[in-house]
Amino acid sequence: MNANHKDVMISNLYLAISKLSTPEECRMLFDDLCTNKEIEQMAQRIEAAVLLKKGLTYNQVIEQTEISSATLSRVSRALQYGKGYKNLI
Secondary structure, eight states: OOHHHHHHHHHHHHHHTTTOOSSSHHHHHHHSSSSSSHHHHHHHHHHHHHHTTOOOOOOHHHHHHHHHHHHHHHHHHHHHHHGGGTTOO
16 A cells, blocks of 8 residues: 555544544444454543643553553653644643
């Protein structure tokens, strides 16, 4: 698969998600797209971002979410330098 085709597919994914208007619609799509473990991991990352934003320490976040320190570090960097989490929390 060439890079352009991959970019189009990814854009179509984002477009599909943006058309959803309720949590139930999101749940149904993610249930079809992802494994339960993948959904749990995404939820864990959002919860970790919320807790970090509230000022909890890494250790407190790890204790509450059971997230790995490597993933928590990535979430923290995304909170500081990224754009996506800022739209959610």
